[in-house]
Amino acid sequence: MKRTLLLALPIALMAACTNTPSASSNGAAPAAEAEAAPAATIDGKQLGANHWLLEAATDSAGKRIDALFVRADKPITLDFGDGRLSVDNACNRMSGGYSLSGGEMTISRMASTMMACTDPAVMALDKAVGSRLEGTLKVQQLDGATLRLATASGDVLTFAGEPTAETRYGGPGETVFLEVDAQTKPCSHPLIRDMQCLQVREVHYDDKGLEQGERGAYGNFYDTIQGYDHEPGVRNVLRVKRYTVKNPPADASSRAYVLDMVVGSESVGQ
Structure with a gap:
């Protein structure tokens, strides 16, 4: 009998805004700016009620960020709870604290496990994800089906909501x-x-x-x-x-x- 201990039991028992668009001469905001305006407030409960699966990601030029989709069968997934964000389906599991203010989300520097992945593209996924999720992001959309985040560099990440077991x-x-x-x-x-x-x-x-x-x-x-x-x-x-x-x-x-x-x-x- 060959035994492999994955995790020690004591560990296993541990708890388990952008500026307002300027008005044009007739008082209406330009259409592009109106679309990019973030929500005035963020519903934290709604964040925690879903798993958020990455379904689209584009850079400032509108080009798809292929580096975020190297695991087609396991999309990058975000979970929010008790002031912490966890990221699954990269090479390593990552997590960090987050806070909400107006239409912005600020995420602290994330910690991660230290596993090595044989596929270099999967190994590079940690950096590709982490670099885009740390710092202050604008929440462009949040409802039961979609979470859309914009980074300071202009990347836009769109996640599809999937109700958690607690919600279901x-x-x-x-x-x-x-x-x-x-x-x-x-x-x-x-x-x-x-x-x-x-x-x-x-x-x-x-x-x-x-x-x-x-x-x-x-x-x-x-x-x-x-x-x-x-x-x-x-x-x-x-x-x-x-x-x-x-x-x-x-x-x-x-x-x-x-x-x-x-x-x-x-x-x-x-």
């Missing part, structure tokens, strides 16, 4: 730890023929990361864990958020599980 399920959810065994097993389901179920058991820790009690037997897990892709032959301990689904369909579960992080993994021989 109406609450913060409960943090639980699940151990997923290396292999699935056949299980009976009235609507799915030849279903294979993950084999799962809960693991309990105290606030210092010390395991409490004994692990019980594995059981069939009929739900799905959003964000988790099971690899046969690998046993994982997961930190997940468990939500109560209000008024689920008759054939659906009343619970939803969303992956927060993989705490540890081990390869298990056949």
